[in-house]
Amino acid sequence: MDMKPERIAFLGLGAMGRTLARTLLEAGREVTVWNRTPGKAGDLVARGAREASDPGEAIDAGDLTVACLLDDASVRETLAPVLRELSGGPLVNLTSGSVRQARELARWLDGHGVRFLAGGILAVPQTVGTEAASVLYSGPRDLFDRVAPVLSPVGRPHWVGEDPGFASLYDMAALSGMYGMSAGADHAVALVHAEGGDVEAFKRDVLRPWMERMLPIIAGEADVSVSVPEEYNAAMQATGLENMISTSEEAGVPAELSGHLRASLWRMRRAIAAG
Ligand SMILES: NC(=O)c1ccc[n+]([C@@H]2O[C@H](COP(=O)([O-])OP(=O)(O)OC[C@H]3O[C@@H](n4cnc5c(N)ncnc54)[C@H](OP(=O)(O)O)[C@@H]3O)[C@@H](O)[C@H]2O)c1
Known part of the structure; x- marks a missing residue:
């Protein structure tokens, strides 16, 4: 994995996604954002983000893809058409879901050659980027070690095990x-x-x-x-x-x-x- 850590593709600009993306931008990361409904990236673009017109374009512009969508179904719906673009590059999913959903998502992505880290955000938008925020991650330890410094501005990274279901758990x-x-x-x-x-x-x-x-x-x-x-x-x-x-x-x-x-x-x- 040849990762230039500062280039992040960010999928999902809801209340949490927008805050995470803004915090990463403020920390000097290069961020390309995509959201299903256009028009939500205005303030982020003003702060230096690039806006992609579809998920594939965002993924191509990043070395690390982060998804923060509503639920497991929205993650699968968004990623299914872009698995080829994702393959090889790491994906971090910060969308909440059940343990089984995280394990099945990991198997599905693994079958398409996507290196995957599951995440769980222990924060609310108001605390993102502060001492009060932490983010749980599970999946391959080596992937966590490379990704954690990139995403640490949003909240203290905490790896909880290889099992991709453990971050949700x-x-x-x-x-x-x-x-x-x-x-x-x-x-x-x-x-x-x-x-x-x-x-x-x-x-x-x-x-x-x-x-x-x-x-x-x-x-x-x-x-x-x-x-x-x-x-x-x-x-x-x-x-x-x-x-x-x-x-x-x-x-x-x-x-x-x-x-x-x-x-x-x-x-x-x-x-x-x-x-
Ligand atoms: N907010 C919090 O306090 C908080 C705290 C911890 C964890 N989280 C987790 O973070 C995740 C995002 O939360 P949020 O507060 O940002 O939620 P939100 O404000 O409701 O935003 C949901 C996001 O998901 C997108 N979306 C929904 N259905 C989609 C679909 N079928 N395909 C593609 N995109 C879809 C929405 O896009 P549109 O704009 O097009 O609708 C929007 O970007 C959730 O899993 C949540 O549990 C949130």
Whole structure:
């Protein structure tokens, strides 16, 4: 692979794609962009990007192709007509999808001689290019080593394994952890609101400092089994969870919002039953 790292073909100028492309341009990369619907490249062209009229033209102008499209179907639809142009040159897919989709995409591309790195963006457009952004990659390590410095301006590159499904796996799992925390915080605030508490003071003085102190423990003790760590008193924890669920029911908070409490109670009861 003879790669001049600064020449990037960028496919997809949605909210995320546009931000990634702009960040790469600002970092001095040479970027040729393409988007299905024309007219979205104006500000990027003003910053020095070239706009291609079709994906093949963009790919031909780059030594590395990056796709950031809506979903797996849009990636396949976009790439199917240009597999010949892609062959040999590396492709990085920063489009979110499932683990199976990433593995099947890797097999499909491999069958056409395309070297492929799967990606998962742990950022939102507002944090791209900042310390808060990281990008998960999986696929051949040597490819990651060559591509990571090129794409590092968008977010800290983090290789998570050879399996092309692992970037999606870690991405989806990390998001699952985040949504769990966010569901817990929403539930907490709904409780305080329903019972007439001062929501802003609760968030600022109680919830946030409490969650910050608990975060390392929560992440460190997350467990694949239904058992609980030995030092836990499962019966006491189960009673505590029952109290939280009662408080939620008394406050009239919808049961869907307390799903995380019911899941934890289920886990504690399984641990008690298992002795
Ligand atoms: N936004 C975020 O906060 C965020 C965070 C992490 C990861 N991501 C991931 O990044 C990817 C892009 O997100 P986004 O926020 O940029 O989404 P978006 O704003 O909805 O943009 C979607 C992009 O996909 C293109 N597209 C859709 N269907 C297509 C098709 N059939 N063929 C070709 N192009 C097609 C759209 O082109 P048109 O302009 O022609 O419609 C547009 O460029 C997604 O997989 C998303 O999950 C986003």
